[in-house]
Amino acid sequence: MKDKGIISLIGVSKLYGIGDVTIKALDGIDLTICAGEYVSIMGPSGSGKTTLLDVITTMMIPTSGKVLIDGIDTTRMSNSELASFRGKKIGFIFQTFNLLPKLNALENVMTPLWINGVPREEREPRAKALLKEVGLEDRMFNRPNQLSGGQKQRVAIARALAMDPEIIVADEPTGNLDSKSGALVMEVLSKLHKDEKRTILLVTHDEGIGKKAERRIFLKDGRIINHDEKHVCQLNGYGKSKPKKG
Amino acid sequence: MNFMAVDRDVVEVSIKNLRRAGIRTYLTLIGVIIGIAAIVSLLSVGQGLNVAVEEQFQQLGSNTIFIIPGAASMSGSGSAGISLTQADLDRLGGIKGISDVIPIYAGAATMTYRNEKAGISIYAMEAGKANIFGDTGFMQVAEGRMLSNNDSEGILIGDSISKDLFSRPLETRKIVLINGVEYKVVGVIKKESQSFGGGSSSNTTVYMSLEAYKRIFTGELSPGIVFAKTYTRADVEDAAAEVKKVLEKNYGEKSITVYSSDQLLTSINSVLGIVTLFLVGIGGISLIVGGIGIMNAMITSVMERTKEIGLMKALGASNNKILMIFLLEASFIGAIGGAIGIVIGFSLSILVSLIGTAVGFSLVAYIGPEIAVGALIFSMFVGMISGILPAINAAKLDPVVALRYE
Numbered sequence: 001m002k003d004k005g006i007i008s009l010i011g012v013s014k015l016y017g018i019g020d021v022t023i024k025a026l027d028g029i030d031l032t033i034c035a036g037e038y039v040s041i042m043g044p045s046g047s048g049k050t051t052l053l054d055v056i057t058t059m060m061i062p063t064s065g066k067v068l069i070d071g072i073d074t075t076r077m078s079n080s081e082l083a084s085f086r087g088k089k090i091g092f093i094f095q096t097f098n099l100l101p102k103l104n105a106l107e108n109v110m111t112p113l114w115i116n117g118v119p120r121e122e123r124e125p126r127a128k129a130l131l132k133e134v135g136l137e138d139r140m141f142n143r144p145n146q147l148s149g150g151q152k153q154r155v156a157i158a159r160a161l162a163m164d165p166e167i168i169v170a171d172e173p174t175g176n177l178d179s180k181s182g183a184l185v186m187e188v189l190s191k192l193h194k195d196e197k198r199t200i201l202l203v204t205h206d207e208g209i210g211k212k213a214e215r216r217i218f219l220k221d222g223r224i225i226n227h228d229e230k231h232v233c234q235l236n237g238y239g240k241s242k243p244k245k246g
Numbered sequence: 247m248n249f250m251a252v253d254r255d256v257v258e259v260s261i262k263n264l265r266r267a268g269i270r271t272y273l274t275l276i277g278v279i280i281g282i283a284a285i286v287s288l289l290s291v292g293q294g295l296n297v298a299v300e301e302q303f304q305q306l307g308s309n310t311i312f313i314i315p316g317a318a319s320m321s322g323s324g325s326a327g328i329s330l331t332q333a334d335l336d337r338l339g340g341i342k343g344i345s346d347v348i349p350i351y352a353g354a355a356t357m358t359y360r361n362e363k364a365g366i367s368i369y370a371m372e373a374g375k376a377n378i379f380g381d382t383g384f385m386q387v388a389e390g391r392m393l394s395n396n397d398s399e400g401i402l403i404g405d406s407i408s409k410d411l412f413s414r415p416l417e418t419r420k421i422v423l424i425n426g427v428e429y430k431v432v433g434v435i436k437k438e439s440q441s442f443g444g445g446s447s448s449n450t451t452v453y454m455s456l457e458a459y460k461r462i463f464t465g466e467l468s469p470g471i472v473f474a475k476t477y478t479r480a481d482v483e484d485a486a487a488e489v490k491k492v493l494e495k496n497y498g499e500k501s502i503t504v505y506s507s508d509q510l511l512t513s514i515n516s517v518l519g520i521v522t523l524f525l526v527g528i529g530g531i532s533l534i535v536g537g538i539g540i541m542n543a544m545i546t547s548v549m550e551r552t553k554e555i556g557l558m559k560a561l562g563a564s565n566n567k568i569l570m571i572f573l574l575e576a577s578f579i580g581a582i583g584g585a586i587g588i589v590i591g592f593s594l595s596i597l598v599s600l601i602g603t604a605v606g607f608s609l610v611a612y613i614g615p616e617i618a619v620g621a622l623i624f625s626m627f628v629g630m631i632s633g634i635l636p637a638i639n640a641a642k643l644d645p646v647v648a649l650r651y652e
Binding site: 054057059060079080083084086087088092094098100102111112114115116117159163 | 253255259266553554557558559560561562563564565566567645646649
């Protein structure tokens with residue numbers, strides 16, 4: 001268990017069958033990401049970076065190989081175990097924000113709270129505190145269509161943090177934002193890494209954005225091409241899991 | 247892990263989603279409303295008919311045996327294959343448990359009033375015994391008086407005879423000729439008052455005493471129907487069996503139809519029940535169409551909300567939770583449609599009973615909690631069944647595909 005990191009992929013492959021042709025989206029990936037690391041996954045489109053993210057977030061079960069999160073093999077979990085595991089361990093940030101259009105900012109942030117069974121009385125205070133943290137305390141009751149792109153993404157970040165997850169995954173988080181809003185979002189991510197010691201996984205094809213991470217993983221044709229040294233988390237100064245706030 | 251994944255949040259979210267769905271939900275509701283309204287109104291009217299029939303029989307008394315010459319028929323007065331004689335009646339009077347034998351004689355005749363002639367039907371019985379029915383609500387007199395004992399000249403006439411049969415109203419104390427014999431109208435029967443056996447309306451019937459009847463019809467008289475009363479209700483079944491036995495011994499099997507009032511009630515109600523069931527079945531078909539409407543709306547809704555479903559899965563919602571959200575939404579459409587349908591259905595049945603009463607048919611719509619509760623449960627059930635397929639579709643969506651669905 002030790003030194004396996006918060007995320008460990010062992011021989012992970014994902015095959016798609018399209019007609020008679022089989023496409024290897026992931027081809028025997030071995031990867032360890034340490035608790036508290038800030039990692040960017042880069043590569044051209046079709047390189048498998050989105051599939052890699054899907055597998056790590058347990059949204060997709062790999063064809064073969066193991067995906068260990070916190071030392072637990074997620075490929076053997078049932079659907080409901082996976083769902084609740086995902087809800088509590090992983091916070092998602094998307095390129096297209098994926099806010100529910102008919103809910104206001106506060107309700108959007110509260111969505112993971114009711115899904116994951118957080119007691120009712122805790123939900124609103126927690127969501128309000130998070131919105132305040134991302135600087136949207138005066139936008140709580142606005143619906144997504146009344147918010148700018150940067151504001152929407154900050155609501156999404158607040159939502160990703162709602163369950164206080166150890167891992168934050170961001171899939172092209174600045175892709176739909178102007179450079180100023182994008183920079184602000186990247187700043188928030190850096191802060192989550194530095195101040196809160198969360199594990200950040202950033203998928204991007206933008207070199208400039210990818211550079212913000214401590215470690216960069218390049219993918220091509222479903223393989224990691226900058227094969228990093230045998231990654232031993234504790235030797236590199238990373239703890240096994242992030243210290244909880246408060 | 248809660249397998250069914252139903253909690254307060256899931257319920258609340260389902261309701262919120264419904265409120266947001268707008269016009270499609272309302273249109274879907276209409277389908278359910280029509281189906282449930284049809285079922286509820288038909289059940290309510292059908293049950294009202296049952297109650298009305300039962301009340302008539304209660305008025306008649308549950309210790310009554312109906313004896314109709316001829317094979318079984320529901321038409322009331324005898325399609326006589328045989329003629330019962332006075333000796334038969336005396337024999338019936340001697341059967342254990344029977345307190346009273348009341349033969350009713352029926353005949354057709356011509357009535358003449360102020361040189362106008364018209365056909366009428368006559369019911370006759372011993373005048374003293376007519377009061378037995380008078381007491382129970384039969385032959386209630388609206389004007390004038392009941393027949394008196396041994397009244398060989400007085401007659402009671404139905405409402406229609408009084409008002410409509412002749413160009414001038416025929417009122418009490420007027421003299422008429424029946425088959426050329428003079429009679430005096432002593433009373434007019436109330437319009438709503440029932441006839442014997444629930445058959446043709448008393449409005450066109452003339453009632454007279456046996457003595458009066460004998461002035462027109464001579465020779466050996468044979469009753470069209472005989473009522474036998476027993477001392478207690480407990481005697482009815484045994485006495486009825488004995489009556490049948492005694493008469494069949496004389497006239498052969500199937501020569502006579504004997505009902506206790508309970509038996510008659512049961513057979514009438516079973517016919518009514520079949521008719522009601524048939525009509526409710528037709529209503530049920532419209533509810534099936536409503537259910538298909540729910541299914542259609544839910545499938546569309548699942549498609550529209552594909553991305554939302556993907557997001558919820560990413561945020562930690564299990565397949566079961568998604569399933570329950572959609573299943574509950576469909577059930578709520580059923581329940582809300584059902585509730586509105588119940589109100590409309592009962593309103594319709596009240597309307598029917600008002601119209602019925604206005605045209606002289608006393609019917610009270612039955613507004614029973616069991617109909618309402620049953621209809622509500624049924625409509626929720628239909629909603630839920632209709633929601634199963636769309637909900638499974640939603641639950642089975644691949645989260646990755648759903649999340650990136652455009």
